Amino acid sequence: MRTEEEQVEALKNWWKENGKSLVIAIAIALSGVFGWKTWQQKQHNDAEAASVAYQNLIDAVEIGVSQSSADELSTSQHLADQLKTEHESTEYARFAALLMAKVAVQQEKYDVALAELDWILNHNPTEEMRQIAYMRKARIYQATDEFEKGLEALGNVTAGEFQSSANELKGDLLRSAGRMTEARAAYQKALSESSQVRPLLTIKLEDLAVSNEG
Structure with a gap:
């Protein structure tokens, strides 16, 4: 057994050889803890700010649409662009793009709407948001x-809960393109995949059958 002095000397030697590495390791560990807390706080603050910005956007859009105010709608676009720039990583940014795509469609500004939806698809959307964006495209x-482009977009809709709606829309596109047999098959598939009563879908299918008979 080593004496106390020998133990002290051994500790000195160990520290001489390993102390610097230990200090660095502790510093890294502490910075990791504080860094994680700082990151969490930043994420929380960012989400809160994005939430407020999104509510301001909703208010501006509602005023702009209800009053047919070009100024308010212009303000809405500015707020949406600002939210997407300053809070890009939040889900509110993607909701903002989705909202502005809807507004653009109402104004028949389809290129603007497509650009907003593409922004969503290029910024790490959730799977649900991705499916919605492709459906709207x-x-x-x-x-x-542009029926073929529509069918191509629908090819990206794969989630089960969207399949019935996607196939109904596929039927609409095929019918518009004059591909009646394929449209009927799409409507039938949409009905079979739906767990709810779909009266409008049933009417579409029946109308297609009548038009074919005629």
Whole structure:
């Protein structure tokens, strides 16, 4: 057994050899703890600020739409762009883009709407948001008579809860393109995938059958 002096000397030697590395390791560990807390606080603050900005955007859009105010709608676009720039990593930024895409469609500014939806798709959306963005792109392409592009967009809709709606929209696109047999098959598939009563979808399918008979 070593004497106390020998133990002290051994500790000195160990510290001489390993002390610097230990200090660095402790510093890294502490910076990690404080860094994590700082990051968490930043995320919290960012989310709160984004939430307020998004509510301001909603208010501006509601005023702009209800009063047909070009100034308010211009303000809405500015607020949305600011939110997307300053709070890009938050879900509120993607909600802002989705809202402005809807406003653009109402104004028949389809290129603007598509750009907003593409922004969502290029900024790490949740799977649900991704599916919604592609569905809305398909509807825009239907409005612009770009049926093949619409069908291509729908090819990216794969989540089960969206399948019935996606196939109904696929039927609409195919019908608009004059591909009636394929449209009927899409409507039938949409009905089979739905767990709810879909009277409008049923009417579409019946109308298609009647038009074919005629």
